[in-house]
Amino acid sequence: MPHSLRTFLESVDNRMLHIHDEVDPLTQVGYLCSESQGPLMFHNMSGFPDWRLTDILIKDRAGQAAAFGLDKANEVCPYLAEQMATKRGKSVMVEDGPVKEVKMLGDDIDLHALPIPQHSHGDGGRYLGSGITITKDPETGIRNEAIIRMMLTDDPQKATFWMAARHNYAHYMKYVAMDKPMPMAFAIGLHPVYEIMSNWSGKHEDFDELEYGAGILGEDIEMIMADTIDLEVPAHAEVVIEGLVHPHDRAPEGPFGEFTTFGAGAEGPAPVFEITGITHRKDPIFRHMQATWFTDHQPLITLPMEATYYNRLKETHGNTNILDVFVPPWASQFMMIIQMEAKWDGQVRDTLLSALTGPNLHVKIAIAVDEDVDIYNAEEVLWAIACRCDPATMTHMFPGSRLHPLDISIPQVKDDYTVMRIGGKLAIDATKPATWRGAERDKFSRVKPMGKDDETLNDLLSQVRQKR
Numbered sequence: 001m002p003h004s005l006r007t008f009l010e011s012v013d014n015r016m017l018h019i020h021d022e023v024d025p026l027t028q029v030g031y032l033c034s035e036s037q038g039p040l041m042f043h044n045m046s047g048f049p050d051w052r053l054t055d056i057l058i059k060d061r062a063g064q065a066a067a068f069g070l071d072k073a074n075e076v077c078p079y080l081a082e083q084m085a086t087k088r089g090k091s092v093m094v095e096d097g098p099v100k101e102v103k104m105l106g107d108d109i110d111l112h113a114l115p116i117p118q119h120s121h122g123d124g125g126r127y128l129g130s131g132i133t134i135t136k137d138p139e140t141g142i143r144n145e146a147i148i149r150m151m152l153t154d155d156p157q158k159a160t161f162w163m164a165a166r167h168n169y170a171h172y173m174k175y176v177a178m179d180k181p182m183p184m185a186f187a188i189g190l191h192p193v194y195e196i197m198s199n200w201s202g203k204h205e206d207f208d209e210l211e212y213g214a215g216i217l218g219e220d221i222e223m224i225m226a227d228t229i230d231l232e233v234p235a236h237a238e239v240v241i242e243g244l245v246h247p248h249d250r251a252p253e254g255p256f257g258e259f260t261t262f263g264a265g266a267e268g269p270a271p272v273f274e275i276t277g278i279t280h281r282k283d284p285i286f287r288h289m290q291a292t293w294f295t296d297h298q299p300l301i302t303l304p305m306e307a308t309y310y311n312r313l314k315e316t317h318g319n320t321n322i323l324d325v326f327v328p329p330w331a332s333q334f335m336m337i338i339q340m341e342a343k344w345d346g347q348v349r350d351t352l353l354s355a356l357t358g359p360n361l362h363v364k365i366a367i368a369v370d371e372d373v374d375i376y377n378a379e380e381v382l383w384a385i386a387c388r389c390d391p392a393t394m395t396h397m398f399p400g401s402r403l404h405p406l407d408i409s410i411p412q413v414k415d416d417y418t419v420m421r422i423g424g425k426l427a428i429d430a431t432k433p434a435t436w437r438g439a440e441r442d443k444f445s446r447v448k449p450m451g452k453d454d455e456t457l458n459d460l461l462s463q464v465r466q467k468r
Helices: 005-011 029-035 061-068 071-086 167-178 191-197 209-217 295-312 345-355 376-389 437-442 455-463
Strands: 018-020 039-042 052-055 091-093 103-107 132-136 144-146 147-152 158-162 182-190 221-225 231-233 239-254 268-280 285-287 321-326 333-342 367-371 395-403 421-429
Touching: 005 061, 005 285, 029 039, 029 052, 052 071, 061 071, 061 191, 071 209, 071 295, 071 321, 091 209, 132 167, 132 231, 144 167, 144 209, 147 437, 167 182, 167 239, 182 231, 191 209, 221 321, 231 239, 285 421, 295 321, 295 333, 295 345, 321 345, 333 345, 345 367, 367 376
Parallel strands: 018 039, 052 285, 091 221, 333 367, 367 421
Antiparallel strands: 039 052, 103 268, 132 144, 132 182, 147 158, 158 268, 182 239, 221 231, 239 268, 321 333, 395 421
């Protein structure tokens, strides 16, 4: 059976909170999802009796491990890094699939009939934040996927959207140059590995992100032709929204509470998406991704980023001992924490430089720590900065760098140009001296409380660690 959102939901049902109380998806789901620590399924949504809604599937490493079929949370980044280095799948065209069970075409098209919520107070409207956007290069025929935001308008057959200046934006620019409408689709509700890999930003000249995800899942992805546009879409999605982006149409878009947890950053005139068809399953599950505070939205982007940098940083000086990489959701993707063991002087600095000059625009602060620091615990990381870092010699500032267009702490190059911000980056070395400096390194070893490593205390430890 192909991997789908439903096969994943079955695998995590023991962690799922099923909510049968009536809720309004347009005004209440946002806060409930933001407050949840684990998977949610809403079964009773006012105004949408035929739909269910799910969210918070991979917020933490436990959910991410479940997506990859792993037992241990600390295996996620190394495993994904290895898979990304070796695995590719391919597309297999099929004649029919579950996503074609119900069709809204022509005058029946009504985007408002989907339980698309408003994420935050102050948003410009209801926003789709969970659609995997599919476009195709008109010259090469290679598809690209990304998860971008789409704002509903008063017209149920039109929406506006914002995309960063990456691959799908390059496709759009080619269509603008040809003065032709660009076919585009939003696929909602796939297995989380497909969602994760749709947020990967590397080069892919002969494959797309869905095929990348398929390889990691050990399968080929079944694709089916869209009904109204020349584009292939996933046959086992819950929903597909088809349409055209005309080259010169513009309309207001934003504001929107983004992964930064701010409502500002890229609002302005944006391309218009004319919806030409909607297809979905008979008993559809709407895959929601609440944008704020810290939900699935952040790790969906950071997971492929962490794995990409894990492989990249290991190549520093030919073979650097990188233990783990974490881009914490609570830092809104703009910080990277690297757990490593430096053998030589200068190795940490060069690793941090590599982290700050990688393929993603997000990271502006890179921090290196040792193996004895839990990089998933902010208190430990801050301790390492406070107690192992001399700011005069172990911090490095790099001005004049291009940074993420949604980072409003960084000035825009032009007020009306929403994809270019130039500012500074910061590297923080919070590690012990390199291993070849044995005596100096030992001075920075943390003391152990008396009784640590005493296995007879295990039962008592489980009691004293209980949260009161």
